[in-house]
Amino acid sequence: MPISRVTKLYSVQDAKISPLTSDPSGGPAVYGASIDVPGIQEMSISGEIEVKTLRGDNVKLATNSAITNVEVAVTHAKLSLDVLTAILGGEVTDAGTTPAQTSTWDLTSDNATLPPFKLEGVTPPNGVDIVGGDLHWVLHKLTLSAFPDLGFANEDYRIVSFTASADPLIANGKWISAVLNETAAAIA
Template identity: 35%
Template sequence: MALPTVLKLLELEDVKVFKMTADTDTAPTYDTAVDIPGITKIGIAPKVENKKLQGDSKLLDIYSKVTEVELDIEFAELSLDAMKVLVGGEVTTSGTTPNQVTTYSLKPDTATAPYFKLEGRWLYAGDGIGDAVVRFYKCKVSDISFEINDASGNFGTVRAKAFAIPCESNNAWFDIDVRESAQPLA
């Protein structure tokens, strides 16, 4: 029996980012996966450009084409390693136990946002489906923010916006895989 092509988007369970090291016409290459902990949302917004053909005092035709894809990502925990992949910067550790210090530092000379791949997996996609995975091959952050609240507030969140860009090798903004058998992300 064929897998369903109608998906229910529930239980986003895992998201990973991979810093892109090269984008060639044969295949992109990436660094090791970095987990985005506490993922709560991936918003996907294809932007459509419309051209209207007017004539004889009426609308004759409309041409519509997706020109870019925008992402809105929200997560509940601040990962310093994920920040490095998303916006650049450096993560360093110094000292020895019990006086270790890990520092995330964003400076002008390390603040160039790299390209990255983003993969997200949701556990429930509907009856007869093991899981589903969305994969964006080449992304770049356009905005990132995080909240730090006092004890009287709620937990802070991290929000990032990014653009997906077609890769050289597959010319795709993203793919969605519907899988009969559930498998964790690599």
């Protein structure tokens, strides 16, 4: 008997971004190594639907709807230079030796590429109705839709956030997946 398809969703425990390196027609999408989104706090998924109505003879004859956009908004507690590179472009350079090491992220006119990426988030174990289970949201092909919210906050922690728009993969048409696991599974 299959597991229930209905569940609560409680919290988010982990999220990872994977650069999309290849999306060939008819053949599997290929992703780079997963990068942790540090201190994930929220992952909100929304969409837009365009509705067209056909009228004639002074009455409504038909209605047709189409999904025109899927978007995700992510907030996380810690800044990651590797995440910035994966979602915005740029380059990270490590230099120096202890005690004067540096890690510098530079965004230039040549490397601000807005590369496509995958985002996967997961509830903690028992964050769903299935004891010991979890749920993974996977957005297969995203591109930033606004510049990330970065900077400082006066006398407070600065929360980092970004929004991205989804496109269907060329390889298989997938935009978004919800995977409900009977046994909790880490993000690969």
